[in-house]
Amino acid sequence: MVDINRCYSIDDLNRAAHKALPKVIYDFIEGGAEDELTLRRNLQSFDHYEFVPRVLRDVSNIDLSRQVLGIDCRMPLVCAPTAMSCMFHHQGEEAVALAAAKAGVPYTLSTLSTRSIEQIATLSSGPKLFQLYIWHQRALVDEFIERCRQNGYQGLMLAVDLPALGKRERDLHNGHGRALELRLKTALGAWRTPRWLYHFLRGGPPQMANMLAHLPDNANALKTIDVVNQQFDASVSWQDAENLRAQWQGMFVLKGIQSVEDAKRAVTMGASAIVLSNHGGRQLDGAPPAMAILPAVLDAVGGELEVLIDGGIRRGADIIKALALGANACMIGRPYLYGLAAGGEAGVSRSLEILRSEMERVMKLIGCDSLDRLDASYVRRISALS
Numbered sequence: 485m486v487d488i489n490r491c492y493s494i495d496d497l498n499r500a501a502h503k504a505l506p507k508v509i510y511d512f513i514e515g516g517a518e519d520e521l522t523l524r525r526n527l528q529s530f531d532h533y534e535f536v537p538r539v540l541r542d543v544s545n546i547d548l549s550r551q552v553l554g555i556d557c558r559m560p561l562v563c564a565p566t567a568m569s570c571m572f573h574h575q576g577e578e579a580v581a582l583a584a585a586k587a588g589v590p591y592t593l594s595t596l597s598t599r600s601i602e603q604i605a606t607l608s609s610g611p612k613l614f615q616l617y618i619w620h621q622r623a624l625v626d627e628f629i630e631r632c633r634q635n636g637y638q639g640l641m642l643a644v645d646l647p648a649l650g651k652r653e654r655d656l657h658n659g660h661g662r663a664l665e666l667r668l669k670t671a672l673g674a675w676r677t678p679r680w681l682y683h684f685l686r687g688g689p690p691q692m693a694n695m696l697a698h699l700p701d702n703a704n705a706l707k708t709i710d711v712v713n714q715q716f717d718a719s720v721s722w723q724d725a726e727n728l729r730a731q732w733q734g735m736f737v738l739k740g741i742q743s744v745e746d747a748k749r750a751v752t753m754g755a756s757a758i759v760l761s762n763h764g765g766r767q768l769d770g771a772p773p774a775m776a777i778l779p780a781v782l783d784a785v786g787g788e789l790e791v792l793i794d795g796g797i798r799r800g801a802d803i804i805k806a807l808a809l810g811a812n813a814c815m816i817g818r819p820y821l822y823g824l825a826a827g828g829e830a831g832v833s834r835s836l837e838i839l840r841s842e843m844e845r846v847m848k849l850i851g852c853d854s855l856d857r858l859d860a861s862y863v864r865r866i867s868a869l870s
C-alpha cells in the first residue's frame with residue numbers, strides 16, 4: 485500500500501496512482517486526445533515563465549486567501565469537475581468534496597458523477613458548484629438546475645467545449661465504445677491491483693448517479709456510457725447558453741473558453757466567470773494552453789468577469805505564475821485524481837496540501853506576502869509559447 489505522506493509532489497501521487505489502478509482506468513485519467521499535443525503543451529506552458537524574485541521583505545505571514553466565484557476560499561484553487569470518480573477509488577466524489585471542504589476550496593461536481601447532486605449536498609457543507617452540459621434532452625438539464633437550486637449549490641459551470649467527444653486513443657485501444665470489451669479488459673487488468681478490484685467488486689458497478697431515473701440497467705456506468713455519450717448535442721449555441729443563464733440567478737461559469745472573441749461574448753451573455761480550459765487536453769488536440777491566451781483575454785475582458793484557468797497545473801509555482809499574470813484562480817483535475825486513486829480522501833487532501841505548501845514557499849521565495857500584491861512584475865516570459 486502507498487504511504488501518501490511520502491508523496492512530496494503531484495508527480496509522486498501520479499506514480500502512486502499508476503501503481504494503484506488497472507491500466508484501463510489509469511489511462512482514462514492520464515490520456516488526452518489524438519497525439520496528446522495539447523496535453524503536453526499544457527504541462528510545458530508554465531515553463532515559459534520564470535519568476536522575478538525580490539528579497540529582504542517580510543514574508544513571515546503569507547496570505548493565500550481570496551474570493552473565487554463569489555466564495556471566500558483559503559487558497560485560489562477550485563477542484564474541477566471530473567467524471568466517474570468511483571472508478572478511481574471506491575470513495576469517489578465524496579472523498580473529493582470532503583477534502584475540498586476541509587481545505588477551504590470549492591468542489592465542482594460533474595454531470596457524469598458516480599455520486600448524485602443530493603448525496604454530495606448531504607455529505608459536504610463546503611462550497612459546491614455543478615458542471616452542466618447542454619444535452620439533447622433539454623428537460624434533463626432543467627431537472628439538474630432545479631436539483632442544484634434545491635440542494636444549495638452556489639454555482640453552475642457550463643462546459644462549452646464538447647460539441648463532440650475528443651478522440652482519446654488510449655481509451656479506444658482499451659475498449660471504450662465497446663462495453664463488453666471494456667469490462668473484460670478492466671477485469672483482466674485488475675488482477676494486478678487486488679485492492680482496487682476488491683473494492684470495485686464490493687461496491688458494485690459504478691452508477692451515473694445523477695441520471696438513475698433516466699437510464700437503463702440501473703444506470704450502470706460501464707453499460708450506459710455509450711447512451712450518455714449520445715446526449716452530447718453538436719447544435720448547442722450561444723442562445724442555449726443565454727437561455728440557461730436566464731434560468732439561474734447565481735454564479736454562472738463558462739468552462740472551456742479558448743479565444744478572446746468568445747471571452748468577450750461571455751461578457752455580453754452575462755456570465756459571472758470563465759475558465760480558460762481545453763478540458764485537460766482531452767478534447768481538441770491543437771487547442772492552446774490556457775497560459776498562452778490568458779494575457780490577451782485579460783486585456784480584453786479583465787475586470788468585466790472573473791477569469792480562471794486550468795490544464796497542466798502540477799506545482800504551486802504554476803498557480804502563482806497564472807495569478808501573477810492576472811488569473812483570479814486555477815482549477816485542477818488530474819492532480820487531485822492522482823491523490824484520490826492513491827489514497828481516497830486522505831490522498832485528495834495530500835494533493836491539496838502539497839499545492840498549498842508549494843504556493844506558500846514560492847510566495848516567500850519571490851518576496852510577496854499576499855495575493856493582492858502579486859502582479860505581472862513577479863514573472864518574466866522567457867520564450868514564445870508556440
Ligand SMILES: Cc1cc2nc3c(=O)[nH]c(=O)nc-3n(C[C@H](O)[C@H](O)[C@H](O)COP(=O)(O)O)c2cc1C
Binds near residue numbers: 766795816
Ligand atoms: C478523468 C477526467 C475526467 C474529466 N471529466 C470532466 C467532466 O465530466 N466535465 C468537465 O467539464 N470536465 C472534465 N474533465 C476536465 C477537467 O474538468 C479539467 O478541465 C482538466 O482536468 C484540467 O486539466 P488537468 O487535469 O491537467 O488539471 C475531466 C478530466 C479528467 C482528467
